[in-house]
Amino acid sequence: MSYLFQNYKRTNVEFVRAEGNELIDTNGNKYLDFSSGIGVTNLGFHPYVKEQLQIQVASIWHTPNLYLNTLQEDVAQLLVRQYDYCVFFCNSGAEANEAAIKLARRYTGKQSIICFDQSFHGRTYGAMSATGQGKIKAGFGDVVPHFSYAKFNDINSVKSLITKDTAAIMLELIQGESGIHVAKSTFIKQLSQLCNEHDILLIVDEVQTGIGRTGKCFAFEHYDIEPDIITSAKGLANGVPVGAMLGKRSLSYVFDYGSHGSTFGGNKLAMTAAKATLETINDAQFLNDVSKKSEELFTKLNKALFDNPRIIDIRGKGLMIGIETDLDLSQLVNKARQHGLIILTAGQNVIRLLPPLTISSQEINQAVCVLKDIFNES
Numbered sequence: 033m034s035y036l037f038q039n040y041k042r043t044n045v046e047f048v049r050a051e052g053n054e055l056i057d058t059n060g061n062k063y064l065d066f067s068s069g070i071g072v073t074n075l076g077f078h079p080y081v082k083e084q085l086q087i088q089v090a091s092i093w094h095t096p097n098l099y100l101n102t103l104q105e106d107v108a109q110l111l112v113r114q115y116d117y118c119v120f121f122c123n124s125g126a127e128a129n130e131a132a133i134k135l136a137r138r139y140t141g142k143q144s145i146i147c148f149d150q151s152f153h154g155r156t157y158g159a160m161s162a163t164g165q166g167k168i169k170a171g172f173g174d175v176v177p178h179f180s181y182a183k184f185n186d187i188n189s190v191k192s193l194i195t196k197d198t199a200a201i202m203l204e205l206i207q208g209e210s211g212i213h214v215a216k217s218t219f220i221k222q223l224s225q226l227c228n229e230h231d232i233l234l235i236v237d238e239v240q241t242g243i244g245r246t247g248k249c250f251a252f253e254h255y256d257i258e259p260d261i262i263t264s265a266k267g268l269a270n271g272v273p274v275g276a277m278l279g280k281r282s283l284s285y286v287f288d289y290g291s292h293g294s295t296f297g298g299n300k301l302a303m304t305a306a307k308a309t310l311e312t313i314n315d316a317q318f319l320n321d322v323s324k325k326s327e328e329l330f331t332k333l334n335k336a337l338f339d340n341p342r343i344i345d346i347r348g349k350g351l352m353i354g355i356e357t358d359l360d361l362s363q364l365v366n367k368a369r370q371h372g373l374i375i376l377t378a379g380q381n382v383i384r385l386l387p388p389l390t391i392s393s394q395e396i397n398q399a400v401c402v403l404k405d406i407f408n409e410s
């Protein structure tokens with residue numbers, strides 16, 4: 033008997049230790065982690081993050097948001113860089129999206145938000161309402177009103193949903209949970225123009241795509257846009273729970289004293305880990321290496337899998353990669369694990385790879401070898 037809600041389908045393996053990009057189970061078996069704990073431990077179990085956390089724990093690990101917090105200022109500055117944003121810290125992706133929705137509504141005085149089919153923004157009522165997937169909402173009663181869903185990469189479908197009450201358009205630049213669908217450059221350019229023409233805010237959910245995952249700090253930097261609002265979480269503190277919302281400085285006045293908050297948001301441990309993470313990632317050489325590893329991984333995957341008729345597509349950006357297949361996904365995941373490789377799924381028919389950004393050539397070879405074997409065996 034378990035004392036837990038059975039809302040997760042858990043595999044009968046427990047990881048109890050980690051070294052670099054390897055997970056170690058209760059029996060001492062080692063696994064190469066090509067999931068980063070669902071896009072969270074983007075640096076693997078990095079010694080600098082660990083060291084900084086240990087130093088912070090030894091002094092103080094929480095102070096309330098009623099007092100100064102220099103670490104929050106440091107992390108905010110590292111997130112914002114050359115752009116003109118202010119930052120609000122919370123504890124998860126869903127909460128960051130809640131903050132984004134609230135900021136957009138309060139700033140514009142409007143209610144409607146256009147989202148996309150097959151999007152994923154989280155499990156709270158606001159974030160769930162923004163999510164364009166029926167199964168996420170099933171059985172939970174009324175969702176938050178005034179959300180609508182356009183077709184991804186289809187500008188006319190967005191245009192047809194715009195009304196006088198449209199506050200914002202909200203999207204992932206690469207839809208992660210639903211199958212690694214990459215937004216087209218022309219679509220994002222048109223979307224951004226549409227927002228300017230109609231005074232609509234552009235909210236980009238970078239919870240999965242951010243923090244170096246695509247070879248830039250944020251994925252929006254691949255497109256010629258500056259979103260009004262950006263949300264971040266998952267990889268931001270390399271495994272310590274955290275979320276952040278970045279909003280253009282010109283919007284910041286509407287989040288005045290008492291208008292929004294979070295008890296744990298910007299907690300000292302989360303900020304210490306986020307600072308160490310961003311100091312590592314915000315480096316041209318580091319990000320350049322991510323792009324190089326991405327090219328290497330795509331080349332090797334294509335070479336290993338091109339003649340397998342069960343593979344429909346290999347796509348993605350940076351180290352966010354989807355392999356579309358008509359094979360049984362859970363079987364593939366189990367086989368990979370038995371071969372010592374941890375991978376993820378996305379949507380109905382996609383194997384998702386989110387390796388740590390610190391992955392080595394040798395680890396890439398190891399993973400590609402396992403993937404070739406399991407796809408051929410299945």
Ligand SMILES: *Cc1c(COP(=O)(O)O)cnc(C)c1O
Pocket residue numbers: 123124125126127129152153154155204208209237238239240241265266
């Ligand atoms: C994971 C995810 C979320 C939700 O994050 P939580 O921390 O689980 O609340 C929101 N948006 C995107 C794009 C995600 O991938």
